Amino acid sequence: MKVYLLCLGLFCIGLYCILRKRNIIKIILGFIIAEYAVNLFFILAAYRMEGRSPIFAPDAKIVNMVDALPQALVLTAIAIGLANVALLISIALRIYDKYGTFDITKIRELRG
Amino acid sequence: MNKTNEKGMSLIVKTITRLTVGIMLLYGIYIISHGHLTPGGGFAGGVIIALSFVNLMLAYGKEVTLKKLPKGVASFFEGMGAILFLGIALLGFTGGYFFFNFIAKGEPFRLFSAGIIPLFNIAISLKVGAGLFAIFISLVLLKIEAEKK
Amino acid sequence: MMQIYLLLGAMIVVAILAVELKDLLSSIVALGAVGLLLCIAFITLKAPDVAITQLVVEILCLIILIRATLKRDLPFSTTGRWFLNTLIAVIFISVFLLVAAKCLKDLPQFGYPIMRVAGTYLKEGMTKTGAANIVSSIELDYRAYDTLGEATVLFATVIGILAIVRKSGVKKEGEEDSEENE
Numbered sequence: 001m002k003v004y005l006l007c008l009g010l011f012c013i014g015l016y017c018i019l020r021k022r023n024i025i026k027i028i029l030g031f032i033i034a035e036y037a038v039n040l041f042f043i044l045a046a047y048r049m050e051g052r053s054p055i056f057a058p059d060a061k062i063v064n065m066v067d068a069l070p071q072a073l074v075l076t077a078i079a080i081g082l083a084n085v086a087l088l089i090s091i092a093l094r095i096y097d098k099y100g101t102f103d104i105t106k107i108r109e110l111r112g
Numbered sequence: 113m114n115k116t117n118e119k120g121m122s123l124i125v126k127t128i129t130r131l132t133v134g135i136m137l138l139y140g141i142y143i144i145s146h147g148h149l150t151p152g153g154g155f156a157g158g159v160i161i162a163l164s165f166v167n168l169m170l171a172y173g174k175e176v177t178l179k180k181l182p183k184g185v186a187s188f189f190e191g192m193g194a195i196l197f198l199g200i201a202l203l204g205f206t207g208g209y210f211f212f213n214f215i216a217k218g219e220p221f222r223l224f225s226a227g228i229i230p231l232f233n234i235a236i237s238l239k240v241g242a243g244l245f246a247i248f249i250s251l252v253l254l255k256i257e258a259e260k261k
Numbered sequence: 262m263m264q265i266y267l268l269l270g271a272m273i274v275v276a277i278l279a280v281e282l283k284d285l286l287s288s289i290v291a292l293g294a295v296g297l298l299l300c301i302a303f304i305t306l307k308a309p310d311v312a313i314t315q316l317v318v319e320i321l322c323l324i325i326l327i328r329a330t331l332k333r334d335l336p337f338s339t340t341g342r343w344f345l346n347t348l349i350a351v352i353f354i355s356v357f358l359l360v361a362a363k364c365l366k367d368l369p370q371f372g373y374p375i376m377r378v379a380g381t382y383l384k385e386g387m388t389k390t391g392a393a394n395i396v397s398s399i400e401l402d403y404r405a406y407d408t409l410g411e412a413t414v415l416f417a418t419v420i421g422i423l424a425i426v427r428k429s430g431v432k433k434e435g436e437e438d439s440e441e442n443e
Contacts (some may be wrong), residue, residue, distance in 0.1 A: 001365065001368075001370070002283060003265060003266070003267075003269065003371050004365050004368065004371065005365070006266070006269040006270070006421070007269065007275065007361075008358065008361055008362075008365075009273055010269070010272060010273055010276060011360065012354050012357070013273065013276045013277060013280060014276070015353075015354055015357065016280070016350055016354060016413050017280045019346075019350040019353060020346060020347060020350045020356075021280070022218075023285070025285055025289075025326070025329070025330055026285070026288070028326075029280070029288060029289070029292055030280065031277060032292060032294065032322070033276050033279070033280075033292070033383055034296060035394060036296065036299050039299070039311075039315075040299060040303075042264075043302075043303060043308050043311060044306065044308050044371065045368070045374060046306075046308070046374060047306045047371070047372060047374070048372060048373070048374060049309065049372040049373065050443060052307060053151075053307045053308070053309055054307075054383065054395040054396055055150070055151065055309075055393060055394050055395065055396075056220075056393040056394075056395070057393075058221040058393075059221075065383050065395070066306070066307045066308070067374045067379045068149075068379050068382060068383060068395045068396050068399055069378055069379040069382065069399060071308050071310060071311055071396045072396050072399040072400040072404060072407070073407070074308075074311050074402070075153070075155065075310060075311055075314055075396065076310050076407050076408065076410075076411045078155075078242070078311070078314050078315060078318055079155050079314075079318075079411050079415065079416050080411060080415075081318075081416075082159075082244075082318045082321065082322060083414060083418035084418075085322055085325070085326075086244075086247045086251075086325060086422060087250065087418050087421055087425075088419065088423055089325055089326065089329050090250070090251060090254070090422045090425045090426055091425060092329065093251065093254055093329055093426070094254075094425055094426070097254070097340075101403070110314050118401055124417075132380075143313070147394070147397055148392035148393065148394055148398070149392070149393045149394060151309035151312075151313055151394065152310065153310060153314075153396075153397050153400070154315055154401075156310075156313045156314045156317055159314070159317040159318060159321055160317055160434045162321065163320060163321060165305045166321070166324060170324075183355065189352070190416070190419065191267070193412075194412060194416060197408075197412060198409075201405065202301045203408070206335070206442065211402070211405040211406070213390065213402060217390070217391035218391060218402060220387065220391055220393060221393055225390035225392070226390055226391040227390065227391060227402075228401075228402075229390065229391075229392050229397060229398065229401045229402060232401045232408070233397075233401070236408065236412065239415065239416075240414055241417070243415055243419045244321065246419055246423070247325075247418075247419060247422050248321075248324075248325065250423055250426045251325060251328060251329070251422075251426065252328065252420055253426070254426040
């Protein structure tokens with residue numbers, strides 16, 4: 001149970017970074033950290049004591065495999081996370097192009 | 113960086129890149145084609161292929177890379193990957209339903225086994241590799257345009 | 262078991278470093294360290310597919326982030342309502358932690374998952390799909406609609422980025438009044 005709490009702590013660091021920081025790049029960093037924490041939580045929930053990887057071998061019988069379903073879900077989630085990060089960065093670069101800064105409070109001052 | 117006004121990085125980086133880019137591409141193809149037997153799969157292999165072209169772009173500058181793989185070709189490959197994926201999924205209607213595994217399973221632990229899974233891996237790798245490379249090209253071109261002002 | 266605790270502790274320390282460092286390039290490198298530690302944690306938790314994907318995605322993400330922040334002037338501002346902002350953030354996080362700690366009690370114990378669906382997949386996946394890699398067979402055969410959705414999201418993202426960074430059709434400075442109708 002302590003492992004889950006540590007994972008939640010990692011998520012809270014990302015959440016604090018999103019809520020508190022002013023720089024857009026820092027906000028994106030917090031987003032990425034929170035995403036890592038969620039992925040890690042899924043894989044932690046799938047772990048089995050003394051487990052093996054869910055891949056069969058031709059010459060040995062492998063028993064006691066870990067849960068393979070959350071791994072497939074996380075594989076999809078990582079792909080979507082990368083796409084999200086690229087979209088956020090392109091929006092941030094557009095904002096820098098227009099306002100000349102990454103600071104979100106300055107952006108509010110310039111245009112109503 | 114160097115005395116002449118060439119684009120890209122120094123001679124050492126260029127030589128190492130020329131030697132290793134082919135190996136990276138080959139490793140990506142290996143990861144894709146063995147996706148149903150060993151760890152890996154379409155997404156990881158596609159990102160490795162995209163990374164080999166990104167490596168080429170970081171070392172040689174954007175002109176050389178865009179001559180090898182223009183942006184239009186990358187967009188075309190991305191659309192082809194999506195159409196291939198949907199087409200194989202639609203072909204499943206010959207056997208019953210969407211995403212039906214209509215090819216013979218074959219013998220396990222061989223390269224040509226598992227029906228449609230290797231074909232899906234190839235389609236996804238085309239889509240992911242070309243799409244991520246297109247994203248990277250767009251971001252680089254935007255950066256250069258913004259600094260010209 | 263012990264190495265998972267060590268890896269998680271190191272990840273939390275490096276994540277705090279990534280959040281609090283003043284230099285943006287340093288914090289991006291620290292974020293890369295978090296991603297690589299996460300990759301080692303995935304290998305320790307017996308998920309090699311996810312580890313490979315995380316490794317390559319981390320590298321591409323790092324390249325894009327460094328490309329975005331290089332040669333930019335980046336002021337670090339701490340002015341404004343410092344106290345109020347921190348208070349609101351801390352209140353929000355503590356409410357979240359209370360709810361999450363209540364939910365954590367209902368989870369099965371760590372290391373002993375309830376494999377109601379995945380048990381069937383692990384038992385029959387090899388004979389039904391013919392793929393030795395069970396994760397691949399789940400992703401591309403049993404739950405292929407997931408992958409279809411992922412491909413759709415990726416396609417939409419590429420179209421969105423190409424629309425955001427395009428050159429033509431974007432209003433330039435000072436031309437906003439004259440080209441209002443275009």
